[in-house]
Amino acid sequence: MKLSLVGVSHHQAPVELRERVAVDLEGAAALAAEFADGCEAAVLSTCNRTELYLAADEDDGLEERAVVRLLELAGDEAAALTPVLYRLGDQAAALHLFRVAAGLDSLVPGEGEILGQVRAAYEVGAAGPLLDRLFRQALHAGRRARVETAIGESPASVPAAAAALAQQVFGELSGRRVLVVGAGKMSELAARNLVSRGASIAAVANRTAAHGEELAQRLGTRSVGLDGLAEELRTADVVVTSTSAPGFVLHAALARESLRARHGRPLLLVDLAVPRDVDPALAAYDGCFVYDIDDLEAVVELALDGRRVEAARAERIVAAEAERFREWQVSLAVVPAIASLRARAEEIRVGELARARLERLSESERTLVEAITAQIVNKLLHLPTVRLKEAAAAADGVIYADVVRHLFGLDEDERRP
Amino acid sequence: MAELLVWPALIAYGEAAFAYAGELRGPGLAGRLATWGVRIGWLAQTALLLAQAFDVDGFPWGTWAGALNLFVWLVVGAYLIWGCRPGYRLLGLAVMPLAATLLVAAWVGGGTGTETGGHPGWLSAAHAGLMLAGLAGFTLAAGMAALYLWQERRLKRRDSRLLRLRVPPLESLDRLASRTAAVSLLLLTAGIVAGLASLQWSDVDAAMLVTLGIWTLYASYFVLRREPGLRGRRAAGLLLVGLALIAVVLPITHFAS
Numbered sequence: 001m002k003l004s005l006v007g008v009s010h011h012q013a014p015v016e017l018r019e020r021v022a023v024d025l026e027g028a029a030a031l032a033a034e035f036a037d038g039c040e041a042a043v044l045s046t047c048n049r050t051e052l053y054l055a056a057d058e059d060d061g062l063e064e065r066a067v068v069r070l071l072e073l074a075g076d077e078a079a080a081l082t083p084v085l086y087r088l089g090d091q092a093a094a095l096h097l098f099r100v101a102a103g104l105d106s107l108v109p110g111e112g113e114i115l116g117q118v119r120a121a122y123e124v125g126a127a128g129p130l131l132d133r134l135f136r137q138a139l140h141a142g143r144r145a146r147v148e149t150a151i152g153e154s155p156a157s158v159p160a161a162a163a164a165l166a167q168q169v170f171g172e173l174s175g176r177r178v179l180v181v182g183a184g185k186m187s188e189l190a191a192r193n194l195v196s197r198g199a200s201i202a203a204v205a206n207r208t209a210a211h212g213e214e215l216a217q218r219l220g221t222r223s224v225g226l227d228g229l230a231e232e233l234r235t236a237d238v239v240v241t242s243t244s245a246p247g248f249v250l251h252a253a254l255a256r257e258s259l260r261a262r263h264g265r266p267l268l269l270v271d272l273a274v275p276r277d278v279d280p281a282l283a284a285y286d287g288c289f290v291y292d293i294d295d296l297e298a299v300v301e302l303a304l305d306g307r308r309v310e311a312a313r314a315e316r317i318v319a320a321e322a323e324r325f326r327e328w329q330v331s332l333a334v335v336p337a338i339a340s341l342r343a344r345a346e347e348i349r350v351g352e353l354a355r356a357r358l359e360r361l362s363e364s365e366r367t368l369v370e371a372i373t374a375q376i377v378n379k380l381l382h383l384p385t386v387r388l389k390e391a392a393a394a395a396d397g398v399i400y401a402d403v404v405r406h407l408f409g410l411d412e413d414e415r416r417p
Numbered sequence: 418m419a420e421l422l423v424w425p426a427l428i429a430y431g432e433a434a435f436a437y438a439g440e441l442r443g444p445g446l447a448g449r450l451a452t453w454g455v456r457i458g459w460l461a462q463t464a465l466l467l468a469q470a471f472d473v474d475g476f477p478w479g480t481w482a483g484a485l486n487l488f489v490w491l492v493v494g495a496y497l498i499w500g501c502r503p504g505y506r507l508l509g510l511a512v513m514p515l516a517a518t519l520l521v522a523a524w525v526g527g528g529t530g531t532e533t534g535g536h537p538g539w540l541s542a543a544h545a546g547l548m549l550a551g552l553a554g555f556t557l558a559a560g561m562a563a564l565y566l567w568q569e570r571r572l573k574r575r576d577s578r579l580l581r582l583r584v585p586p587l588e589s590l591d592r593l594a595s596r597t598a599a600v601s602l603l604l605l606t607a608g609i610v611a612g613l614a615s616l617q618w619s620d621v622d623a624a625m626l627v628t629l630g631i632w633t634l635y636a637s638y639f640v641l642r643r644e645p646g647l648r649g650r651r652a653a654g655l656l657l658v659g660l661a662l663i664a665v666v667l668p669i670t671h672f673a674s
Contacts, residue, residue, distance in 0.1 A: 161580075165572075168568075168579060263647065264646070264650060265649070266587055298575075302578060
């Protein structure tokens with residue numbers, strides 16, 4: 001069987017082109033179904049790529065059909081899409097999918113979402129024996145890359161870095177109280193990231209009450225004015241600020257009494273605003289940690305460097321998995337010969353047992369003879385089967401298969417009506 | 418012959434101490450090697466202590482060197498409860514160099530041999546065992562406090578490599594150090610009570626007064642923690658002061674008297 005891949009990704013195509021050919025999960029299922037007649041098909045469509053994976057016994061213009069279909073999706077941008085489309089076959093296509101599943105082809109190396117998207121594409125696709133094995137092994141490679149390396153461990157964005165820092169201070173975030181100061185997009189993103197790790201939003205404090213109320217409703221909490229900040233500081237564990245105020249919103253004079261009342265209980269202040277909202281002098285207080293946007297970006301930058309180092313280890317895992325897939329795929333060439341050989345052996349065994357008049361034996365004796373002869377056949381054929389598969393992996397499979405057919409007269413069997 | 422068991426223990430503890438330094442560069446093989454070093458070393462030292470217990474006529478850990486040998490075993494044993502978890506491996510960087518050094522001192526002082534020991538009676542033996550267990554717990558709590566201060570400093574300095582190392586969260590360190598100190602205080606109290614049972618007023622010496630001072634310091638730690646809510650950097654500092662008192666004053670007063 002031949003494996004083909006036709007696709008477009010963020011490496012060559014800008015978002016204006018990618019969005020033209022992007023399809024949702026239902027669209028991916030429908031597109032895969034279009035190609036399912038006589039072949040296997042799966043469509044992986046994310047914000048960074050749209051790829052058609054196809055497998056068939058004969059090429060039969062399948063790749064061309066896939067290209068034409070993608071150009072149809074692109075509509076009047078078809079001319080711009082043509083030069084950025086890529087086509088890969090067999091081992092290259094398999095290696096590509098394994099790299100995608102491991103997050104090695106992503107914009108942020110090791111991002112975790114892609115593994116779920118590959119699984120979804122597999123589940124809604126029209127997979128047969130080849131694509132079934134390909135996608136299962138791709139998911140396995142993706143999981144191995146994440147478990148055996150630290151590629152997905154470090155935060156890859158400022159909100160994720162803020163949440164990771166909070167975990168460095170508090171450990172589990174469940175039950176931790178987050179105070180959001182300012183109704184900006186960044187503070188909302190950081191707050192949502194903290195909530196996804198178990199924290200709860202205590203309040204939203206904003207200068208404009210209407211905006212604060214709006215964000216508070218979205219986050220399922222209450223809103224307070226900036227004059228209530230000092231009181232909220234006494235009980236909060238994490239404060240995320242992102243206002244457009246020209247000066248400090250949280251200055252030392254305002255927070256001094258609240259911080260003293262905490263008796264050294266940790267407080268993480270995440271300042272995402274420019275100009276800054278939090279007076280850096282607050283860091284001098286016992287248990288008080290102040291991080292501004294530059295600090296968080298430095299953490300993210302270093303984390304991404306770390307991910308790149310881990311990516312080299314993940315590449316080795318993916319290459320090993322791709323090699324296993326290649327061995328499996330080439331072994332398919334000798335499967336008919338192995339099946340014929342086993343069928344011939346079984347036919348001989350059954351024939352000889354029939355001639356031996358086993359009815360003279362008791363039931364248990366007959367069962368024993370059946371088991372022993374089956375075991376002898378299995379043991380005799382085990383090593384030739386293994387060697388045939390090994391030879392297939394080393395590209396000698398077809399020669400070995402022919403030799404086996406000739407030696408055991410399998411061709412005559414196959415010709416027999 | 419049993420004394421030879423000190424060598425595998427020493428080598429394994431030394432290997433662990435060096436390997437933990439490697440863990441500072443990032444989590445990985447060094448940390449795993451260190452953990453195995455601690456496990457193997459502790460098993461070897463356990464075998465040594467068992468051999469001493471069977472071979473020696475009397476109580477083998479009555480001398481300062483013998484007590485040090487038992488003390489190291491207790492410290493490493495308590496560390497093993499958490500130390501195998503990846504997040505707590507760096508605690509070994511505070512504990513294992515100390516353990517290896519103290520075991521060398523115990524060996525030099527003859528505390529790992531199988532010569533005849535004293536006959537202090539079961540109450541005094543219980544007193545010594547409980548006191549040593551309590552002090553070992555305080556040492557481990559101080560190790561956690563040191564790790565707390567180090568990690569707190571990194572957080573304060575906004576070190577961008579902060580997420581590279583696996584270090585327990587600050588609050589976990591604070592809580593765990595406090596719990597360890599609480600258990601240790603109970604053991605120390607039981608040890609003091611066992612000692613008082615066989616005490617006469619004429620026996621009171623500087624070592625006993627220092628021991629009471631240590632008890633008072635840790636008891637104050639818990640009172641301050643409960644009432645004004647002492648925690649964080651100051652609580653960690655108090656645990657380190659306690660260790661300094663144990664490490665410097667107690668041996669001088671106890672074994673010199």
